[in-house]
Amino acid sequence: MLLLIDLDNTLIDRRAAYKGWAASRFGASEVPWLVEADQDGYEKREALAAKIAARYGGDEREMLTELRAGMVEQLSPDPGIDAALIDAKAAGFVPFVVTNGTVAQQEAKLRRTGLDRLVAGWTISEGVGVRKPDRRIFEIAAAAAGRPLPAEGWMVGDNSEKDVGGGAAAGLRTAWVALGREWPAGLGYRPAVTGATGMITLRQVLSAT
Known part of the structure; x- marks a missing residue:
C-alpha cells in the first residue's frame, strides 16, 4: 500500500x-x-x-x-520515526517521501537523518518541476514507488492545504500532523487521521488501516 x-x-x-x-x-x-x-x-x-x-x-x-x-x-535521527517506518514496511506499506524544496537540500536532510535508508524513495518538487498541492506530484511519486494512485493509499503531512488538501484531491486518504494547532476553519475537507507529531500520526495510520 x-x-x-x-x-x-x-x-x-x-x-x-x-x-x-x-x-x-x-x-x-x-x-x-x-x-x-x-x-x-x-x-x-x-x-x-x-x-x-x-x-x-x-x-x-x-x-x-x-x-x-x-x-x-542541526538535524538528527528520530528513533520513533525510524521505528514507525520499519513497522510500516513490515505491514505492507511502501513509504515514499513527497516534499517541496530543492533537490540538494532535501536529499541532504534525508541522508543526514538516515531516512534515505528507511523509505522506498522520494519525489522533490524541484526535481520534477511541480509542487504540492498539484495532483501531478502525487502521481509522479506513486509511479516512482511502483504503486497506483490512489489504490487505498495515504498522504501524511503537516500542511493542511499542500499535504491534506493536495492528497485528498488526488484521491488519497489523508493524515494531518497537528503540531499543537487546530484544524483551520473554512476548509471543505478534513483529514481522516490527526496526530500530535509525525511519529504519532504514522502510528495512527497503521492502526486505521
Whole structure:
C-alpha cells in the first residue's frame, strides 16, 4: 500500500533544527525575530537570507549557503520515526517521501537523518518541476514507488492545504500532523487521521488501516 509522507515537520523536526541554528548563530535573544522571518519555513530561502543579511550584515548568497548547511547540521535521527517506518514496511506499506524544496537540500536532510535508508524513495518538487498541492506530484511519486494512485493509499503531512488538501484531491486518504494547532476553519475537507507529531500520526495510520 502506498504511503506518501511529507518531510519537513513530519518525518523531521524542521522547527527545532531552524531554532537550533538560529540560536547557535545569532544568540537566543534573536530567535523570536528569526522564527518570525522564517514563517515556519514558507518564506523563500533566498528572501529569508536577504532579511537576515540586512539585519546582521553579510553577503546574501553566503548567508543562504550558511542557512541551508546549518539547518542540515542541526538535524538528527528520530528513533520513533525510524521505528514507525520499519513497522510500516513490515505491514505492507511502501513509504515514499513527497516534499517541496530543492533537490540538494532535501536529499541532504534525508541522508543526514538516515531516512534515505528507511523509505522506498522520494519525489522533490524541484526535481520534477511541480509542487504540492498539484495532483501531478502525487502521481509522479506513486509511479516512482511502483504503486497506483490512489489504490487505498495515504498522504501524511503537516500542511493542511499542500499535504491534506493536495492528497485528498488526488484521491488519497489523508493524515494531518497537528503540531499543537487546530484544524483551520473554512476548509471543505478534513483529514481522516490527526496526530500530535509525525511519529504519532504514522502510528495512527497503521492502526486505521
